[in-house]
Amino acid sequence: MNRYAKITPEGMKDALFTECAALHEVRRRLSEVFDAYGYLQVLTPHMEFQELFLRESAAWLSELLYHASDSAGHPVVLRPDNTLPIARVAATRLREMALPLRLYTHQHVFRRSRSYSGRSDEIPQSDVELLGASGLRADLEILLCAVDALHSCECPRFRLELGHAGLFRALADALNVDAETRAALVHCIETKNYPALEELLSEAVGDDAEALRQLPRLFGSEAVLQKGEALLRGTAAAAPFGELQSLYAVLREAGLQRVIDIDLGLVHGQEYYTGFVFRGYMEGSGVTLLSGGRYDGLLGEFGRPAAAVGFAVAYEPLAQLLLEAGRLAPQPAPDLLVFAPAGLEALALRHVIQRRGEGLRCELALCETMEDARQYARTKGIARIAFCAGADMTEDIPVDAGE
């Protein structure tokens, strides 16, 4: 036997029974929220041309993708993300549909992780995109939708943290650094590597450089905004910071400050983000559960310039929560096993159809003798057997009734 025939590739796995039910239940609950918000569900192909993802505005490195080729030999990849395919659909196939468009999808994404890191390379993800809408109202809708999505799955303690892609961009532009230094700055800020950031900026002077130095330190509750105000006033980042302040003020008014934090140093790897960005974490899990933000330039790249905002939730930890909370009882054994001796198979079939129609969960016995059927029912935990002895002579008996 081939050694690969009996196992799954690293980073891939099967989902069985209650695991499967939990994932399904999470999708159902999320769909309920998205439907209620007026979002329409779509599916896009598992494989798309690599050019969709390997673009300047998206930070997908070729080595993070699963590659294959289409029937003509052109390179295709398994989608690593749902935002780009949905942006493509909105800008092309749906170009005649009036904006704003509200779309969502439940689709797995595929990303190659470091080998033996314990991470999944196939990640179940739900993605919500509000396309063709700029401004505060759209931002709020998306954030509220993210909060409701997590609530719907009974996520007990979670935090959303809010930042703005324009903060770093404006400050880095003002410093006028080369691309290499810029990438190093992004890395230092993203990993909150204060010593390295200091070193990179050791020769930079002025308010903008000072703001960049402080940016990753400014995260936490509302108080961060006051510090940010003092730091960023008069700098290149004043405008995006103002946007973030207004957004937070309204979120506060809506009573959402309980679940929302600020991280002014939140820089997303994806260049296409232009406005506010956010991430969601839940207690007891060290991973990022949810991530999103505003990307006003991306649809233009597909020929339909329009503002857009959205988020994706990697929902497997939510399914895990339901499982751990015991919300998904294992499926019970069927109610009834229907057995007929040789020659009376059609009778058994009719009986099964009739009893299923009555709402019973029935299994057809596939064995030759009543004794084998009894034995099978005992192993499977089926309490009753219907013995079809002839027309109108079928009766249900408990498995353990005397023979």
Next chain:
Amino acid sequence: MRPIRIALTKGRLEKRCVELFEAIGFDCGQLLSKGRRLILPMNGHEVVLAKAADVITYVENGACDMGVVGKDTIVEADSGAYEMLDLGFGKCRFALAGPKDVDFFAGYHERVVATKYPRVARRFFEQKGMDVRIIKIEGSVELAPLLGLAHGIVDIVETGATLRENGLEIIEEILPISARVIVNKACMKLRQAELEQLLSLMQLASRVAG
């Protein structure tokens, strides 16, 4: 909520960390007489001792909130955890080394480099625009050029004594290394106050010691 869990790199860094925690005023009795236990209590926190690369794995996956590990391991693992403090001890550097008095860069022949840190070596030569063949060695890398397997090595150099004794010398320094505190991104956000307090204590103690 479970106590804050700190992963320490076993060995030299572990000793320096215990000194650091003692300087803060933490009771490190359990760490000093650990026996065979793997999770040790320290002032209401939990300390886990692990190999360097595992410290990163535990922190990245959120099994530990925080860890102390050398910059060398962080770079080689290409870690995405928050790297929040430079503790200033465990200092050494990555360097390219080769046989004394041989010009590593001369000529157009293919260069072979032996290293325990293939990712660091790959990135270093990428930045130089050089195409080299990298061979991963698990033990004493200095052996490879001596046996004629490689033209040079990329390795951690502390004093350079081992290099000198084997007729090798530093050709170029690549990156300074020291012990760093890494923190899981989600934990930093969910337990910010506790972790920041701990971090500032560690920073203070490391400055006093340094």
